[in-house]
Amino acid sequence: MMDALIDTHNQPALAIQGLLRKLLESGAVEALLVPMALPAGNTTPMLVTDPAALDQAQPLAPLLPINAARAASQLTLTGHTSKLGLVLRACEIRALVELVKFQQAKLDNALIIGIDCLGAYPVADWQAAPDREKALEQMLAQAPGGDLAPVAGLEFREACRICEQPLPEGPHVALTLGLVGVESGQLYVQARDDLAQALELTPAVTPAGAPAGRKAACDKLVATRTQARDEAFAALRARTNSMDGLLAEFSTCIRCHNCMTNCPICYCRECIFHTPTFEHESQLYFQWAERKGSVRLLSDTLLFHLTRLNHMATSCVGCGVCTEACPVDIPVGTLFRSVGQQVQAIFDYHPGRSLDDAAPVQEFREDELTTLGERPRS
Amino acid sequence: MAEEFEPRIIAFLCNWCTYTGADLAGTSRIQYPPNIRIIRLMCSGGLDPVYVSKALLEGADGVLIGGCHPGDCHYQSGNYKARRRVAILQTILQQMGFDPDRVWLRWISASEGQYFADTVSAMVAALKEKGPNPLKGVGAI
Numbered sequence: 001m002m003d004a005l006i007d008t009h010n011q012p013a014l015a016i017q018g019l020l021r022k023l024l025e026s027g028a029v030e031a032l033l034v035p036m037a038l039p040a041g042n043t044t045p046m047l048v049t050d051p052a053a054l055d056q057a058q059p060l061a062p063l064l065p066i067n068a069a070r071a072a073s074q075l076t077l078t079g080h081t082s083k084l085g086l087v088l089r090a091c092e093i094r095a096l097v098e099l100v101k102f103q104q105a106k107l108d109n110a111l112i113i114g115i116d117c118l119g120a121y122p123v124a125d126w127q128a129a130p131d132r133e134k135a136l137e138q139m140l141a142q143a144p145g146g147d148l149a150p151v152a153g154l155e156f157r158e159a160c161r162i163c164e165q166p167l168p169e170g171p172h173v174a175l176t177l178g179l180v181g182v183e184s185g186q187l188y189v190q191a192r193d194d195l196a197q198a199l200e201l202t203p204a205v206t207p208a209g210a211p212a213g214r215k216a217a218c219d220k221l222v223a224t225r226t227q228a229r230d231e232a233f234a235a236l237r238a239r240t241n242s243m244d245g246l247l248a249e250f251s252t253c254i255r256c257h258n259c260m261t262n263c264p265i266c267y268c269r270e271c272i273f274h275t276p277t278f279e280h281e282s283q284l285y286f287q288w289a290e291r292k293g294s295v296r297l298l299s300d301t302l303l304f305h306l307t308r309l310n311h312m313a314t315s316c317v318g319c320g321v322c323t324e325a326c327p328v329d330i331p332v333g334t335l336f337r338s339v340g341q342q343v344q345a346i347f348d349y350h351p352g353r354s355l356d357d358a359a360p361v362q363e364f365r366e367d368e369l370t371t372l373g374e375r376p377r378s
Numbered sequence: 379m380a381e382e383f384e385p386r387i388i389a390f391l392c393n394w395c396t397y398t399g400a401d402l403a404g405t406s407r408i409q410y411p412p413n414i415r416i417i418r419l420m421c422s423g424g425l426d427p428v429y430v431s432k433a434l435l436e437g438a439d440g441v442l443i444g445g446c447h448p449g450d451c452h453y454q455s456g457n458y459k460a461r462r463r464v465a466i467l468q469t470i471l472q473q474m475g476f477d478p479d480r481v482w483l484r485w486i487s488a489s490e491g492q493y494f495a496d497t498v499s500a501m502v503a504a505l506k507e508k509g510p511n512p513l514k515g516v517g518a519i
Contacts, residue, residue, distance in 0.1 A: 241474075243475045245475060291436075292516065293515065294517035309470050310431070310466060313470065342469050343469050347462075360466070364455065364459055370448075372465060372483055
């Protein structure tokens with residue numbers, strides 16, 4: 001790994017575009033998955049092979065329209081041979097790591113390019129913002145100090161507000177592009193040696209490693225976010241720790257399955273909720289109504305959420321695309337993360353941290369949970 | 379006088395151990411309460427938590443999951459997988475305001491007919507103490 005600092009001439013977007021272009025031109029990668037600007041003021045991940053197209057690359061735009069780990073899965077799963085660079089935020093990298101464990105993505109010919117996440121806004125809010133360029137400038141100006149507050153008139157997505165892992169981390173990240181805790185006008189680049197060569201980087205002057213201020217700024221950011229997270233979890237738990245509270249929280253659910261469709265961890269080709277298991281004979285609904293006096297339709301709303309929790313909460317990376325996808329504004333993501341925190345703690349599991357940790361639903365240990373199932377001592 | 383509350387228990391029992399243990403209880407004419415509705419599975423490791431949740435949401439007062447003792451699984455490791463899933467399920471139920479103690483996991487071998495009967499008796503007694511599942515009459519879920 002090589003650590004370098006690049007002078008951005010206060011145009012970090014251009015500097016990043018330049019680095020990405022070099023990756024393509026040098027042949028270090030043959031294609032890039034990267035957020036690209038669209039005329040409507042939003043961005044979307046696109047697969048780019050033409051270096052000239054990269055002047056529309058906007059990896060710093062504060063948007064997460066989808067978790068691009070899903071796109072990475074599509075690009076790498078079957079017969080993929082060309083060298084691919086994946087420009088991702090931390091939560092997308094964590095989701096991708098989980099998908100690799102579940103054999104839904106391959107990193108054989110792909111390298112992860114992680115970019116510091118300065119927070120993201122709901123897409124529609126960002127599109128409606130009066131001066132996006134100025135807003136982005138403000139966000140970038142906050143990065144050196146690590147105080148990432150939303151710009152005037154906008155609110156971060158809730159998942160971002162409580163995200164305590166906003167920076168790319170781990171040995172699976174081949175190239176890191178850092179802004180948090182980096183002096184204004186500079187871009188911190190940490191590159192695998194072959195990429196450092198392709199990018200013609202020169203090592204940062206002594207001492208080696210990340211810029212001096214980066215750790216302090218990151219710690220500050222993490223502390224702020226952790227506090228916001230704990231407050232959000234506490235408030236949510238107070239609301240949902242009773243049956244009535246829980247029913248109230250999901251009361252408006254229209255069972256559209258958007259949260260599941262958009263979840264990067266919910267990868268099943270055939271979700272059980274889309275199988276004949278849940279195509280009930282009409283008579284059954286009448287039986288249920290008979291038994292309880294009435295039955296909610298569409299049926300199995302709460303069962304859907306409970307089941308999703310059982311299936312994926314151990315690997316929930318907290319990206320919050322489920323919350324953004326919810327048409328009736330249920331804070332699904334925060335709820336899943338808060339429950340996820342509890343189930344992950346049983347196995348001391350950190351989703352997305354490392355490709356070497358098996359996911360809790362993938363393995364077991366003979367010497368764990370040994371009291372569960374045993375005859376109670378009288 | 380109101381009728382005494384009789385809990386209804388859905389039991390998911392593995393074919394090789396607990397179901398056979400229940401069979402032994404029957405053939406040995408060991409008495410146990412009739413509050414249990416048994417669903418036979420090939421392995422406790424084959425039980426998706428969706429069915430446990432469904433039983434609870436539909437108003438079952440308790441769910442009993444029975445498998446082979448650790449190390450004795452007919453398929454080597456199914457019961458260890460079941461154990462993880464139950465740990466996850468109970469944690470989720472706890473977090474969401476359900477009573478996780480309505481879900482019991484018990485290792486009961488094919489030779490433990492008496493223990494099977496005792497387990498059902500104990501579960502019925504525990505559920506009588508808890509009272510009916512609060513979701514019993516709730517249709518809007």
